[in-house]
Amino acid sequence: MIGTRQILHRRNAIDSIRKMTRTMEMISTTRYKYYYNRWLAARDYHDALARAGYLLVTSPKLYNHPLLKTNLSGRSVILAIGSNGGLCGSYNSYVYQAMKTHISKAEKLGKKLDIYAPNRRLVGLLNYHGITPARIYNDMDEMPTELQIDEMTDEIVNQYMAGQLDYFGIVYMRYYSIASQQAQTLTITPLAELIDDLTTRTTAIWPWALSVEDFYFSPSVTEITEGLARMIIHSSIQSCFMDAILSEHVARMIAMKNATENAEDMIKELTAEYNRARQNQITRDLLDIISGAEAIQ
Amino acid sequence: MPDSNETFQCVVIAPRGKLLDSETVSVVFPAHDGQVGVWRNHMPMLCKLGLGIMTVEDISSDSQLLPKHTFLLIDGGFAQVSNNLLTIIAQDAVCLQGVETEKVDAILKKAVDKLASDVYTPQQRKHEIQKLSFLTKLAEISIAVKDKSV
Numbered sequence: 001m002i003g004t005r006q007i008l009h010r011r012n013a014i015d016s017i018r019k020m021t022r023t024m025e026m027i028s029t030t031r032y033k034y035y036y037n038r039w040l041a042a043r044d045y046h047d048a049l050a051r052a053g054y055l056l057v058t059s060p061k062l063y064n065h066p067l068l069k070t071n072l073s074g075r076s077v078i079l080a081i082g083s084n085g086g087l088c089g090s091y092n093s094y095v096y097q098a099m100k101t102h103i104s105k106a107e108k109l110g111k112k113l114d115i116y117a118p119n120r121r122l123v124g125l126l127n128y129h130g131i132t133p134a135r136i137y138n139d140m141d142e143m144p145t146e147l148q149i150d151e152m153t154d155e156i157v158n159q160y161m162a163g164q165l166d167y168f169g170i171v172y173m174r175y176y177s178i179a180s181q182q183a184q185t186l187t188i189t190p191l192a193e194l195i196d197d198l199t200t201r202t203t204a205i206w207p208w209a210l211s212v213e214d215f216y217f218s219p220s221v222t223e224i225t226e227g228l229a230r231m232i233i234h235s236s237i238q239s240c241f242m243d244a245i246l247s248e249h250v251a252r253m254i255a256m257k258n259a260t261e262n263a264e265d266m267i268k269e270l271t272a273e274y275n276r277a278r279q280n281q282i283t284r285d286l287l288d289i290i291s292g293a294e295a296i297q
Numbered sequence: 298m299p300d301s302n303e304t305f306q307c308v309v310i311a312p313r314g315k316l317l318d319s320e321t322v323s324v325v326f327p328a329h330d331g332q333v334g335v336w337r338n339h340m341p342m343l344c345k346l347g348l349g350i351m352t353v354e355d356i357s358s359d360s361q362l363l364p365k366h367t368f369l370l371i372d373g374g375f376a377q378v379s380n381n382l383l384t385i386i387a388q389d390a391v392c393l394q395g396v397e398t399e400k401v402d403a404i405l406k407k408a409v410d411k412l413a414s415d416v417y418t419p420q421q422r423k424h425e426i427q428k429l430s431f432l433t434k435l436a437e438i439s440i441a442v443k444d445k446s447v
Contacts, residue, residue: 048384
């Protein structure tokens with residue numbers, strides 16, 4: 001039978017864990033609020049870019065633009081955004097499940113698939129499944145800096161325009177609301193697919209009865225398309241990272257809330273067990289004293 | 298105050314949110330090849346932006362001689378004009394009007410410190426130096442506007 005001292009030790013240990021999980025829940029709640037405000041503020045920007053992009057992809061003048069044509073190099077790239085830290089439930093497993101469809105599709109079609117990933121928890125999971133990422137971004141924070149996203153955008157656009165890349169997609173946890181997040185892929189290139197996806201997310205596609213022919217472009221429409229494409233790709237990468245971090249904090253908040261509740265339940269059970277053990281010990285001691293006194297008489 | 302058939306809507310959107318959404322009479326913004334002025338009934342246009350200060354005339358001003366203006370620093374992006382709506386989709390935009398002087402100082406100090414660090418490539422540094430000079434100019438304008446209103 002466990003003694004009262006051991007029960008007390010265990011209860012104290014669980015109490016420390018409870019404090020830790022509670023603190024982590026609070027940290028994630030604060031961070032979630034911070035990122036949520038940024039996410040909300042950036043929505044107008046993404047919508048405005050998507051509308052301008054929609055105007056361009058519907059232009060018959062741009063069918064031969066290198067960013068809108070289909071490449072046949074046989075190489076695809078997936079950027080997988082996993083969680084920044086642990087203790088966030090099945091977050092990385094969901095991202096991995098979404099990645100598996102790309103891996104099996106590439107195998108079936110005999111295409112080369114490169115996986116890029118920030119140096120986070122997901123890399124460990126990928127290594128466990130025998131997948132080695134082609135590139136690991138080592139110096140990335142929770143949110144990558146503007147310069148890091150600029151570099152990423154330049155690389156994608158330059159490779160796509162040079163015909164070295166067929167497809168670039170980002171696998172991440174998309175944030176819909178605090179109650180709903182889902183692992184999804186956002187196609188970045190071909191650009192037409194990205195704009196198609198983005199316009200379905202915006203509130204209005206193109207609210208005016210104007211087409212490309214009615215517009216005056218400065219500089220030329222080709223140059224505008226490239227510049228706008230870079231901005232759209234940049235903002236899409238940023239919004240994917242933002243969604244991923246928001247979803248991660250939601251997942252951690254839920255996981256830590258459950259852990260705190262479980263710890264509280266365990267503390268209650270251990271307190272009851274401790275009181276029972278203490279009572280038994282007192283009864284035993286009293287019986288010893290009474291029987292000892294009776295023996296003396 | 299101008300009547301509604303002289304005005305149009307101007308919206309400035311940056312990655313950090315919407316900075317301005319107002320009715321205006323005239324706007325001058327920095328395009329990639331110089332300043333561009335926009336009035337009501339401007340033809341539909343999609344224009345690449347450069348670095349510079351954007352001026353939006355405030356319609357609430359009663360004086361014809363001394364109209365009130367809103368000044369913003371714009372760094373790259375696109376301007377879209379259609380159906381009497383000017384949308385500035387800026388890569389970076391700053392508005393210092395109504396911001397406390399201490400906060401303006403802090404913004405300038407942060408920009409100077411960042412420039413002193415080694416995060417930028419030589420080409421980016423050149424651009425950032427230019428941006429800082431516009432930011433200083435914008436801060437001076439904002440303080441002058443504030444003093445005038447006091």
